[in-house]
Ligand code: HEM
Ligand code: HEM
Ligand code: SF4
């Protein structure tokens with residue numbers, strides 16, 4: 001088990017709703033931006049401004065006039081309590097400020113104090129409070145303990161989405177120079193280099209060439225992993241983790257094999273070598289747009305006809321729900337295909353048309369379950385029917401594996417529990433909340449292991465995969481029990497002209 | 512006394528109508544720059560209308576979440592609806608048939624309303640999470656509504672009041688020629704709190720009533736790939752370049 005300097009919750013059969021304990025997570029704060037460039041590159045002041053009090057209120061006022069969600073959500077909450085036991089961070093930490101409404105109230109009490117009649121004249125009556133330096137620190141702490149997973153919004157009678165409040169709060173904090181190091185550093189890197197990891201073009205080229213060799217050695221088929229190829233049909237935009245980390249890279253190998261079998265020409269792009277868009281996490285429309293525009297530019301420069309996104313949850317949200325808004329219109333692309341398309345939609349379509357051959361037994365050493373990533377589940381769709389985001393990845397998995405079971409139905413689909421690391425929390429300085437927040441997911445997984453002999457969990461999100469790799473050992477699980485969906489595809493797919501294992505051995509014996 | 516109440520209700524009505532209109536205008540005019548329906552979401556306008564219908568009439572999301580809150584809350588709101596329909600007879604001359612038909616139910620709906628409110632009140636006190644998020648105003652709302660309900664029930668079942676006079680008074684207010692209100696303690700309390708409720712409505716959490724219809728996570732069509740969605744300020748941002 002991994003070592004921790006905090007108490008790791010023990011897995012029980014169920015996650016019981018805990019009695020609240022105030023302040024258990026008040027100590028946890030992610031690192032603040034140190035290098036002022038990481039703020040100024042994003043259009044924010046380099047460090048905490050002196051007139052933060054007025055600037056904070058100004059920004060809050062600005063945002064509530066630009067975002068209907070914020071204005072309505074701040075007003076409409078009736079404190080019914082329906083959301084209180086729905087957040088994995090509350091379940092894992094008992095801290096009432098991690099209840100969705102508790103989190104919202106940190107901002108709401110300031111909104112009420114300065115912008116509502118009741119709060120101006122009867123603050124005590126309606127729980128309105130002055131904005132102080134402590135308020136800011138509380139915001140910084142607890143709005144960085146929200147993975148913007150939207151589970152709360154499913155259960156709120158008005159659909160109040162705490163993610164929207166968290167994004168607004170982070171944007172306010174950024175606007176006064178109190179930004180989070182992890183997110184802002186990464187966005188600065190994307191603006192500069194083109195991906196979150198700061199991988200330069202030559203490094204990517206090196207990786208994809210390596211992949212071509214590996215796949216050739218394994219299958220005897222020349223599967224290409226093209227980079228910056230002008231005139232290709234499809235631009236693949238994928239999270240940069242796919243270029244080097246396990247199990248991500250096995251997914252990338254899988255996409256390439258699927259494209260190869262489909263007989264389409266495709267390419268990656270160095271300048272758009274990142275599907276992720278952390279602009280969403282900090283709630284900044286401007287930064288999210290800037291990051292998105294790279295993809296439009298790359299598509300235009302390369303002259304592609306379609307855009308396909310690789311396995312990444314929040315990236316798929318920005319792609320599916322926002323890209324058309326931020327970087328559209330995409331009238332220069334082929335209108336016969338959705339813009340953009342998810343790689344699972346692409347593969348599923350080929351499977352349904354019977355264009356792919358699989359040897360499912362290649363995955364027989366595993367019993368798989370699927371983790372619905374929050375952003376895919378609750379903020380996007382796949383295919384043309386509501387809920388396609390649940391069916392399509394499962395259909396892909398079931399087409400390539402013989403052994404598949406779902407986890408407890410209360411923890412999948414629209415009710416899925418976050419992996420614990422989404423929303424800009426995937427950083428070591430937040431390990432405590434990441435581990436504690438993973439409790440409900442780990443519990444459901446452990447139950448599936450105990451009851452159904454599950455050996456591996458598949459996911460279609462780079463953040464989920466990285467988070468699982470890190471967090472599973474804290475719960476006594478193995479870090480390689482997390483796999484990419486297209487890794488399973490890659491294992492099972494039989495390429496045209498592929499040397500079969502039996503034939504290979506026979507040839508060796510003859511030689 | 513009657514004059515005081517007449518003026519009070521004129522003011523209360525103005526505050527309620529104007530306050531609510533301004534709020535609705537604000538909600539309608541504030542753009543929603545991004546498509547954020549909580550998915551799976553309907554992919555057609557008609558689907559969205561159905562979704563909102565289920566939320567408003569059945570409290571679908573609340574039902575998914577917690578059955579106890581749902582039972583109390585739904586009981587309270589449906590009873591409130593029946594009671595308010597029954598009350599229309601004080602304000603319109605030719606009472607429509609449906610309102611006539613619900614009169615007997617409306618009378619007993621008052622009990623359901625108070626019972627539901629009582630359940631919500633207990634929940635607020637005894638569930639630690641709900642207690643934590645409650646401000647004094649959250650308790651007060653429940654108390655106000657309970658007292659309105661109890662005083663109404665008093666009039667219906669214990670200390671009857673002259674409802675013909677009440678009706679004459681209120682229809683008189685329309686033409687600024689009100690008569691006398693019957694002298695009846697429950698009625699005085701009932702009306703005072705009702706006026707208070709009307710005045711506070713646009714400044715309070717009762718804004719959940721318009722709010723539910725304007726919540727982007729519930730009222731948006733899930734079609735971002737098919738149709739480009741662009742807020743005016745976002746468009747201006749694009750044009751700057
Ligand atoms: C479109 C009509 C309405 C809808 C859909 C609606 C829906 C809801 C829902 C879902 C809740 C949360 C559950 C709960 O805590 O009870 C709630 C709470 C509440 N509603 Fe409504 N409501 C409506 C109209 C009204 C009206 C007209 C009033 C008052 C005159 C009202 C007063 C309240 C109060 C006081 C609460 C808080 C109850 C508590 O303290 O737990 N609602 N409403
Ligand atoms: C100006 C507005 C109102 C007037 C003039 C009014 C008047 C009355 C009268 C005269 C009664 C007695 C009925 C009888 O003797 O049969 C009554 C009952 C009642 N009222 Fe009101 N009321 C008003 C608003 C409200 C509101 C807003 C509520 C709820 C929030 C409410 C809840 C009740 C209840 C629960 C009863 C008892 C059940 C029933 O008879 O329907 N009233 N009201
Ligand atoms: S969005 Fe997710 S992490 Fe944030 S408060 Fe809601 S349930 Fe918790």
Ligand code: SF4
Pocket residue numbers: 076077078079080081082083084100101155156157158159160
């Ligand atoms: S479920 Fe919605 S209305 Fe109820 S307390 Fe939570 S945020 Fe407020």
